[in-house]
Amino acid sequence: MSxxxxxxxxxxxxxxxxxxxSFTGITSFHLPFITNEEVEGxxxxxSLPTKLVMGKRMEHFFKDVISMSSQTNLIAHNIQLHCNxxxxxxxxxxxxxxxxxxxxxxxxxxxxxxxxxxxxTEMERWIGPNRKDSLIEKLEKVKKHxxxxxxxxxxxEHLKTLQISxxxxxxxxxxxxxxxxPKHLSEHHFPEVNNKCIAGFWYDxxxxxxxxxxxxxxxxxxxxxxPSDPANNSVWMTYxxxxxxxQAMHLQKKSxxxxxxxxxxxxxxxxxxxx
Numbered sequence: 256m257s258x259x260x261x262x263x264x265x266x267x268x269x270x271x272x273x274x275x276x277s278f279t280g281i282t283s284f285h286l287p288f289i290t291n292e293e294v295e296g297x298x299x300x301x302s303l304p305t306k307l308v309m310g311k312r313m314e315h316f317f318k319d320v321i322s323m324s325s326q327t328n329l330i331a332h333n334i335q336l337h338c339n340x341x342x343x344x345x346x347x348x349x350x351x352x353x354x355x356x357x358x359x360x361x362x363x364x365x366x367x368x369x370x371x372x373x374x375x376t377e378m379e380r381w382i383g384p385n386r387k388d389s390l391i392e393k394l395e396k397v398k399k400h401x402x403x404x405x406x407x408x409x410x411x412e413h414l415k416t417l418q419i420s421x422x423x424x425x426x427x428x429x430x431x432x433x434x435x436x437p438k439h440l441s442e443h444h445f446p447e448v449n450n451k452c453i454a455g456f457w458y459d460x461x462x463x464x465x466x467x468x469x470x471x472x473x474x475x476x477x478x479x480x481x482p483s484d485p486a487n488n489s490v491w492m493t494y495x496x497x498x499x500x501x502q503a504m505h506l507q508k509k510s511x512x513x514x515x516x517x518x519x520x521x522x523x524x525x526x527x528x529x530x
Contacts, residue, residue: 271430284428313363368434377446
């Protein structure tokens, strides 16, 4: 199975972070089903720069899935909006839902979050592995900037060229995420988010060393491969080898994702935080 196919399948299999709109107030967009043969077709024709970051790769996969499906039609994507030669924002996707006969503006997010129980409120606790961003911050940006942008004068002028009125467009979010929690909360139910998004545990380095067995094998995938299934990986390292990689990344204040292969045939994913 090619690397790109693994990435596409990982993207598709990652659940939506929100099942209902009770917390966000925004309806979730769910991608149409496509077959494995169609996934292979996307992988065979897609051409991506080697170093294209994870989020941008997911945008390409979203675009191709929408274009491939008979249930949807891609009207436009990555619509740059300019005012007086200044970029004021971007609309991710305009999608025609053929079955429901409607047009949807979809904002796409693909995120990795860890849960820090030390933070004061429940939803503030979902933060980026490097503590540079958070779920709350992203939702605020979407709700206060990205979605209202559709009704701006500059967006309405652009939509005229597509012969579409903003008032006839429904707005939704496709918010896919992998969540990593402290191991002592393994039986805990997390309110407001889809608990099916929980993909593993996070550790600091001393705790990681403490719980990992000497007969385990390890691998630190590039970030573009974080959506992929570790069961398809073929290159593995000893703890000593992976420990050196982790320490080198921690010096750069980066928290790597680590795939773990056990002798039982089981695979796990973990984030080893630098902080």
